Amino acid sequence: MGWLRLNREHAISLSASQDNSTSYDKPALHKDAISSHIEHLHADETETRLYPAVADTLPDDQLPFIPAHTVLNVSSGSSRIWIVIDNIVYDCTDFIFDHPGGSTVIKSFVGKDCSWQFWRFHTREHMKEFGRKLRIGRTEGVKNPFKEPARYVGLRRLGEVDKEWD
Numbered sequence: 001m002g003w004l005r006l007n008r009e010h011a012i013s014l015s016a017s018q019d020n021s022t023s024y025d026k027p028a029l030h031k032d033a034i035s036s037h038i039e040h041l042h043a044d045e046t047e048t049r050l051y052p053a054v055a056d057t058l059p060d061d062q063l064p065f066i067p068a069h070t071v072l073n074v075s076s077g078s079s080r081i082w083i084v085i086d087n088i089v090y091d092c093t094d095f096i097f098d099h100p101g102g103s104t105v106i107k108s109f110v111g112k113d114c115s116w117q118f119w120r121f122h123t124r125e126h127m128k129e130f131g132r133k134l135r136i137g138r139t140e141g142v143k144n145p146f147k148e149p150a151r152y153v154g155l156r157r158l159g160e161v162d163k164e165w166d
C-alpha cells in the first residue's frame with residue numbers, strides 16, 4: 001500500500017501549496033514515480049495505477065483505452081472507486097469524500113456505467129469543473145445495471161415525435 005499512501009500525501013501537499021486547489025485535486029503522476037513504487041503493489045493495485053488521472057486539456061478521444069473487463073476487475077479486486085459516464089472512466093476514490101451528494105451514491109456504481117443517473121443530478125458545468133479532472137481513460141461495453149425510465153412532460157414522452165406537427 002506504499003504507493004497509495006505516497007499518492008495521497010502528494011495530493012495533500014499539492015493542495016496545501018495551491019490556494020485555489022481543492023483536496024481532491026489529483027496530481028498528474030510521473031511515470032518514474034509509478035515504476036519505483038510499483039513493485040510493492042499487488043497485481044490488481046498495479047493495474048489501477050497504470051491509469052493515473054490525466055491532464056484536463058487532453059481530449060476524451062485521446063484518453064488511454066481501458067477494456068471493460070479491466071474496469072470490472074479493478075472494481076472488484078481493489079479499493080479504487082471507478083465509475084463510467086458516457087464511456088469515460090472516472091476515478092472517484094478520493095473525490096467521494098468531497099462529493100456534495102455523499103459517497104454512497106457513487107460507491108453504488110463502482111465498476112458500472114451510471115450515465116443517465118449522473119445526468120439527472122448534474123449539469124455540463126458540474127462535469128467540466130469537478131468531473132473532468134477525475135478522468136483516467138475511455139472504455140466501451142461497461143453496463144448500466146438499471147434501465148433508464150421513460151421521462152414525460154405532462155402526458156407526453158420526452159423526445160417523442162409529435163405526429164400532428166408533421
Ligand code: HEM
Binds near residue numbers: 131
Ligand atoms: C464524476 C463523478 C461525479 C462528480 C464530479 C459529481 C459532482 C457533483 C457536484 C459538483 C454536485 C453538487 C451539485 C450542485 O451544487 O447543484 C453533486 C451533487 C450530487 N451528485 Fe454528484 N458527482 C459525481 C457522481 C455522481 C453519481 C454517480 C451520482 C449518482 C447517480 C451522483 C449523485 C449526486 C446527487 C444525488 C447530488 C445532490 C444533488 C442535489 O442536492 O440536488 N453524483 N455531484
